[in-house]
Amino acid sequence: MKVINFFKNRYIYFGISSLIIITGIILAFAYGIKLDIQFQGGTLLKYTYVGDINTEEAAALVENVLGKETNCQEQTTVATNEQTLVVSLADNESITSQEQETVTDTLTAAYPDAQLDLAASQSVEPYTGARFFRNGILAILISFVLILLYVGYRFRKIGGISAGVMAIVALFHDAFVVAAVFIVFQIPLNDSFIAAVLTIIGFSINDTIVIYDRIRENKTLMGPKTSTEELVNTSITQSMSRSINTSVAVFVSITIVYIFAQIYNIESIKDFALPMMFGTVSGCYSTICIAGPLWTMWKNHEAKTNLKKA
Amino acid sequence: MVLVTAALLYLSLFGLHIGSMNIKGADEMRFGIDIRGGVEATYTPKDLGRAPTAEELESAKTIIETRMDAENITDREVTIDSTNGAVIVRFPWKSDEADFDPQQAISELGETALLTFKDPDGNVVLQGSDVSKSYASLDKNTGSYVVILELSSAGTKKFAEATSRLVGKDISIYMDENEISSPTVHQAITDGSAMITNQKDLETAKNLAAKINSGSLPFSMVAHDANIISPTLGMDALNIMVLAGKIAFALVCVFMLLYYRLPGFVACIALLLQVVGQLLALSIPQFTLTLPGIAGVILSIGMGVDANVIVSERIKEELNAGKTLRSAIDAGFHRAFSSVFDGNVTVIIVSIVLIILGSGSMLSFGYTLLCGVLMNFLAGVTASRLMIRSLSEFKGLQKPVLFGARRMAE
Numbered sequence: 013m014k015v016i017n018f019f020k021n022r023y024i025y026f027g028i029s030s031l032i033i034i035t036g037i038i039l040a041f042a043y044g045i046k047l048d049i050q051f052q053g054g055t056l057l058k059y060t061y062v063g064d065i066n067t068e069e070a071a072a073l074v075e076n077v078l079g080k081e082t083n084c085q086e087q088t089t090v091a092t093n094e095q096t097l098v099v100s101l102a103d104n105e106s107i108t109s110q111e112q113e114t115v116t117d118t119l120t121a122a123y124p125d126a127q128l129d130l131a132a133s134q135s136v137e138p139y140t141g142a143r144f145f146r147n148g149i150l151a152i153l154i155s156f157v158l159i160l161l162y163v164g165y166r167f168r169k170i171g172g173i174s175a176g177v178m179a180i181v182a183l184f185h186d187a188f189v190v191a192a193v194f195i196v197f198q199i200p201l202n203d204s205f206i207a208a209v210l211t212i213i214g215f216s217i218n219d220t221i222v223i224y225d226r227i228r229e230n231k232t233l234m235g236p237k238t239s240t241e242e243l244v245n246t247s248i249t250q251s252m253s254r255s256i257n258t259s260v261a262v263f264v265s266i267t268i269v270y271i272f273a274q275i276y277n278i279e280s281i282k283d284f285a286l287p288m289m290f291g292t293v294s295g296c297y298s299t300i301c302i303a304g305p306l307w308t309m310w311k312n313h314e315a316k317t318n319l320k321k322a
Numbered sequence: 323m324v325l326v327t328a329a330l331l332y333l334s335l336f337g338l339h340i341g342s343m344n345i346k347g348a349d350e351m352r353f354g355i356d357i358r359g360g361v362e363a364t365y366t367p368k369d370l371g372r373a374p375t376a377e378e379l380e381s382a383k384t385i386i387e388t389r390m391d392a393e394n395i396t397d398r399e400v401t402i403d404s405t406n407g408a409v410i411v412r413f414p415w416k417s418d419e420a421d422f423d424p425q426q427a428i429s430e431l432g433e434t435a436l437l438t439f440k441d442p443d444g445n446v447v448l449q450g451s452d453v454s455k456s457y458a459s460l461d462k463n464t465g466s467y468v469v470i471l472e473l474s475s476a477g478t479k480k481f482a483e484a485t486s487r488l489v490g491k492d493i494s495i496y497m498d499e500n501e502i503s504s505p506t507v508h509q510a511i512t513d514g515s516a517m518i519t520n521q522k523d524l525e526t527a528k529n530l531a532a533k534i535n536s537g538s539l540p541f542s543m544v545a546h547d548a549n550i551i552s553p554t555l556g557m558d559a560l561n562i563m564v565l566a567g568k569i570a571f572a573l574v575c576v577f578m579l580l581y582y583r584l585p586g587f588v589a590c591i592a593l594l595l596q597v598v599g600q601l602l603a604l605s606i607p608q609f610t611l612t613l614p615g616i617a618g619v620i621l622s623i624g625m626g627v628d629a630n631v632i633v634s635e636r637i638k639e640e641l642n643a644g645k646t647l648r649s650a651i652d653a654g655f656h657r658a659f660s661s662v663f664d665g666n667v668t669v670i671i672v673s674i675v676l677i678i679l680g681s682g683s684m685l686s687f688g689y690t691l692l693c694g695v696l697m698n699f700l701a702g703v704t705a706s707r708l709m710i711r712s713l714s715e716f717k718g719l720q721k722p723v724l725f726g727a728r729r730m731a732e
Contacts, residue, residue, distance in 0.1 A: 106546040109363070109428035116425060130425065133550040140364070140547050151679045155672045162671060166664055207614045207687050211621045214672055214691070218628060218665035225661035254628075254635045261577060261631075262624040265570035269620070272566040278559045280356065280613050 015249045018301060019241045019308050025301035029185060036192030043195060048202030049100070051145035053138030055107050057099040057115060061126040065097055070119060074099060077118050078111060089277040096131060106135045148206035152187070155210070156180055159217055167224050170231060174310045179220045182303040186216045189294035193287040204283040212291035215262065219255060219299040226251050240311040244304045252300070259296040263289060354612030354686065357560045359553030360414040363428045365543035366407060373407045374541070381536040382543055383409050385435040385497065388533060392500045393427075409543065415553050424550045432544055437537025438496045439484075447484035447493065450537015452477030458527035467521040469531045478514030486510035495534065502533050563616055571597075574627055582634040584724040588709045589630030595701040596626045596694065603693035615686035618673075622694020625669060629702035633658045637710075638726050647714050647725075655707050662703060666695050 018025075049056055067084040074082040080101050087096040099115065101107065107115075112133060120128050164176035187209050194205055226247035234243060270285035272278075355362050365382065367374050374382070379402045386409060387400055398413035411431065415424055437450030455472040473481055484493065485507050494504040505518045521527035574593070578586035600619060604611050637654035645653060669691065676688025713719055722728060 108544045108546060109425050109432075109548055110544070112425045112548075113423075113429060129552075130550065131552045133425070133548065135546060135548045137546045147679050148684065151675050151684065154679070155675050158671045158675065159668050162668055163664075203614065203684065206684060207617050210672060210676065210687070211617060214621055214669045215624065217668045218625060221664045221668065222628075222632060222661045225664060228660075229657065250639075251635075254631050257577075257581065257635075258624070258628040258631050261574050261627045264573055264577075265620065265624070268570045268573070269563070269566045272562050276558065276562050278562060281559065281563065284614075284617055 015242075015245050016252070017245055018248050019245055019305050022301075022305035022309070025297075025305065029298070029302060032192065033185075033188055036188060036195060039192070040195050043198060045195060046198065046200040047141075047145070048200035049134060049136050049141065050202045051141045053106055053136050053141040055101045055105065055112075055135040056133065057112065057130070058132045059097045059099070059116075059119065059128045060131050061095055061097055061123070061128050063123075063126050065123055065126055067097070070097065070099070070122070073118055073122050074115050077114055078107065080105060080107075087277070092276070097128070106137045109135075144203070145201075148203065152206070152209055152213070155213060156183060159183070159213075163217075163221070163224070167228060170224065170228050171311065171314075174314075175224055175307060178303045178307040178310065179217060179224070181306060182220055182298040183213050183216055185298045185302055186212045186291055186294045190287045190291045193290045197286065199283050199286075202283060204280060205287070208284050208287040208291060211288060212295055215292060216295035216298060219258075219295055220303050222254065223248055223251050223299055223304060240308050240315070244308045248300055248304050255296055255300060259292055263292045266292060353560065354610045354615070355412060355414065355549065355551055356613050357611065358414055359551050360412065361424050361428060362410070362412045362549040363431075363545035364403070364547035365409045365411065365432050365545050367541040368432075368544045370541045376404060377532075377535065378539060378541075379404065379407065379409060380532050381539050384529060384532040385536045385539070386411055386431050386543075388435075388497050388500060388502065389431055392498070415550070428545050428548055428550075432542055434539065434542040435497050435536045437534065440494050440496060441484065441488055442491055442494075447488075448473075448477060448480050450534075452480060453534055453538055456531045456534040458521070458524060458531045460524075461517075461519065464519070466519065467524050467527040469518040469521060469527050469534070471516040471518070471534060473514040473516065475514070478512070481514070481516065482510060482512040485516075486512075497533055497536065503530055559613065563613075567616075567620075571623070574623075578627070578630065578634075581726065582631075582638075583726055584713065584719060585630070585634035585637060585706075585710055585726075588706050588713065589627070589634065589702075591709065592630060592701045592706040593623065593626050595705060596697040597623065599697040599701065600690065600694045603697070604690065609689060610686065611690070612686040614684070615690045618687040618690030619694060621669075622691055622698060625666065625695060626698045626702045628665070629658075629662045629698055630706060632662060633703075633706065634726070641722060641725055642728055647720055650725075651707075651711055651714060655703075659703065666698060669695050 065084075065086065067086055071082045071084040074084070078101075083100050085098045085100075087098060088094070089096070097119075099119075112135070116128070116130060160173075160176040160180050162176075163179050164172040167175040190205070190209050190212055191201075193199075194201055199205075227243060230243055230247050230250075231238075234246070266285050266288045269281065270289060273281035273285055365386070367378075367382075383400055383402055387398075390396075390398055390400070390413065395413050398411065400412075401410045402408075403410055415422060435450065437453075438446045439448035441447050452474055453471055454474045454477070457470055459468055459470050460466075461468045488507045489509060490507065492504050492506050495502050503518060518530065521530065571593075575590040578589050580586070582589065597619070600622065603609075604615075633654055636658045637650050640650035640653045640657075641647070673688040673692040673695065676684050677692065
């Protein structure tokens, strides 16, 4: 098998990743990072209806009875051709079920022929939302630390902490790509975001570990004289088909899920599947092109410093 | 070895049988409201300047439960969140209840309870606010549980008048329109301390006491945090996801079969075993499956595919390196194990963090993930190895092409 020189091309990979990350940051400033009402609090009501409803007029009606700024939007589901009216309060206020009833009554009275039917409603207190968000972020960070410790311990033979740190760098990379997908597609951050990031972290760390495992094994097989560069290139090449096959299997599965969710307009699944599609690719890529080469650089640097000391 | 394969095959098929029975009996699998539709509301006291006490929350909970009993909503969860001073209510919204108004239901459940004591003619003799305290106790003389009522001074007067008039008759206690107890007056009670005797057990006594206390609850409950999902919206999502899941699973199987041949076939059976085990882990303890939980299932299937891919690749490699089939299989599993192990353990770490920190959706995700990964150890590693080893005993199956390898040493 021809060994592919991943290390040689490292700057190209780093360049691509930096470009993605910088684009993400620029877009984050341009579009702003939106939090879902799940995290920042607020109220969202969804009604199915038939016929025509002027959304601006509906918003004005609700505003009038609640005394709170309101937005109305319409959505159509492709598969069933069903129309949905989405009513949301502009500021992050949550309203009680009593106030919700008022909204329903007002709209039903104003559009008696529309057959308005409540499909879903969500109301979240700002402080409850903030608590959820904090817990989610905390879960991600604690997972990172524990992964670092575990990888550091299990791969102490190939320099423990350095392997752990590079695995985490790859994880941050993937978490960032997932976040960038939410920003680019302007999906407000919700619990799908936390779930997607965690899933991708799971995949990506698994991917990285498979390669580290190969490095650990090859280190014994190829002997101490082999350069780190050669060791890493060989290990990555050997596990290539596995990395790609697994990622293809997952990517295809998640894409099918996404297509169905898109056709039937199931938002919670859509918001999860789309970032997952990008995350799967990123997880595979970051392992092969980022974690391995970065780890080699660290090791080479270590070797040089040791040489100088001696 | 062949027998072991057969047994494992049977086990996985039998497991599948049990599994599909559980899926068919959809009531047996507990779905979250995001899947089957329903209501989730977090009630907090309205306009109360302080945190509610544990007794007050307990009373609030019994008010909500009594009202749900009256509405015949039995499949529900009512829990107290004492750290945040809230009562959390979850119940399904069944698709046959077309005229059910969930917003109204949420509002009504939280209203202040109207507690009244009525004589047999239906005249109100005492109100909830006349009872200053009510608690469960053990009557030492009879050895049975009782509920003690301490009345306010106004209540004492009213009750003395009523009980002297009603000796030998019943006084019925109502919450809203629901009768919660109907004790008989044995003698006139003038000292403001009444006792309802003959409670079945401590639990019943406590429950009744909490209900009576609810009459003097100084606040009503409102739900600022509430989620309503209509059953059609929820069930559609579930059906579509199940369909998408089946198609994805079938495609993965086709891919594994074409690419890895015999080990791929074994992998498909192992994956099936894993998914079945995971479904059982959800349905047996009646764990609530939510949409993020399904995401957890997807991730663990991915991990399962990966474990099998690693093993199959390894076997192929070892064969190409000139090993005999037997030793290639052994070496393949042996070498693959450490990476599958480390990969799974890190995911287990993540899932445990989620179970501890998360609530609701994150908890569901963490739980399904943990079960899936544990099943992966069992099915993807142990069962696959047994199956592939025993299948390789057959002469007809000892061909390199079946393992995707170029050659095979004799």
